[in-house]
Amino acid sequence: MKTSVLEKLILGTGTNASSDSTDAIHQAIEDLEHSLLDLEKEKKQLVQHKNSASAEVDEQKVIVDSALQAMGDAPYKGIVQPYVDAIYNLRGKAAISKYASEELDSRGPVLDDEIQVTEDAIKSLKASIGASEEVTFFNDKGDTTLETTDVFSYNLANGFTVELTGWSHTRDYAKGYLRNVEGTGSATIKNLEANKMYFYEIYMFASAFANKADISINGELKFTSVPTSQVSPLPAAVSGKVTANNEGQIVIEITHAHDSQSHHIHLSGLSVWPEA
Numbered sequence: 273m274k275t276s277v278l279e280k281l282i283l284g285t286g287t288n289a290s291s292d293s294t295d296a297i298h299q300a301i302e303d304l305e306h307s308l309l310d311l312e313k314e315k316k317q318l319v320q321h322k323n324s325a326s327a328e329v330d331e332q333k334v335i336v337d338s339a340l341q342a343m344g345d346a347p348y349k350g351i352v353q354p355y356v357d358a359i360y361n362l363r364g365k366a367a368i369s370k371y372a373s374e375e376l377d378s379r380g381p382v383l384d385d386e387i388q389v390t391e392d393a394i395k396s397l398k399a400s401i402g403a404s405e406e407v408t409f410f411n412d413k414g415d416t417t418l419e420t421t422d423v424f425s426y427n428l429a430n431g432f433t434v435e436l437t438g439w440s441h442t443r444d445y446a447k448g449y450l451r452n453v454e455g456t457g458s459a460t461i462k463n464l465e466a467n468k469m470y471f472y473e474i475y476m477f478a479s480a481f482a483n484k485a486d487i488s489i490n491g492e493l494k495f496t497s498v499p500t501s502q503v504s505p506l507p508a509a510v511s512g513k514v515t516a517n518n519e520g521q522i523v524i525e526i527t528h529a530h531d532s533q534s535h536h537i538h539l540s541g542l543s544v545w546p547e548a
Contacts (some may be wrong), residue, residue: 298471301397302511308390309507315383318376325369332362391505398545407475409506409541410436410448417441420455428461430545435460439539446499447477447506448540451526457537459524461544464516468546473508474524475541476500483536484529489514490522496529499538506540513547 339355406429438457439449478499487495
């Protein structure tokens with residue numbers, strides 16, 4: 273059977289990727305990143321189910337102790353029944369907790385392996401099209417208050433730079449910059465080749481004040497997204513490709529969506545690389 277371009281790249285047999293094959297690889301990366309999020313979500317749900325079931329057992333034990341104390345203080349039929357009911361409920365909750373623990377013990381390692389394989393595949397595919405593994409995160413200032421006219425520069429991978437402006441604060445709960453007043457926060461990526469195609473990933477984190485945001489790329493509304501609260505690894509909120517403008521720039525503008533609940537918008541990191 274004929275080996276596809278994508279398979280050759282994965283197997284390391286080597287080929288010159290055309291524009292079409294590069295698009296296919298980029299789509300594969302996006303699909304794998306979605307799969308990775310699903311795997312990590314499933315693992316998180318298993319952990320939460322185990323912890324929740326265990327907490328319910330502990331709460332029910334308190335109810336049993338209370339019913340037992342009441343029965344000891346006034347041993348008659350009306351007090352015995354609540355104790356019996358409490359014991360019955362405890363047994364049920366204990367069984368659920370046991371199942372949740374066993375499910376995590378059996379499924380958890382499988383998920384861990386699948387997550388690692390998926391992460392490795394994403395790295396291999398990115399490397400095959402010359403994408404740098406490096407994401408530049410902007411969580412270097414802690415909790416600070418800014419002027420929205422301030423401009424902050426960062427070096428990106430692949431020799432590019434980015435200028436951030438329009439942001440009102442940096443916060444640890446955003447892992448970078450945020451704006452909590454009406455208006456636009458922007459990131460202008462520079463030192464690109466004019467009119468050349470580039471791939472990009474935009475990272476937005478929020479452990480608090482997560483809010484729907486509109487994201488425009490070079491003046492065109494591309495996405496509406498909500499920051500993630502997932503910490504490790506922090507997934508890209510959105511990704512895509514765009515042609516650098518005549519000045520060799522990509523201008524990213526973020527505003528709160530018209531149906532959002534507040535003005536909060538976040539920017540945590542960026543990754544940009546040229547189309548092969």
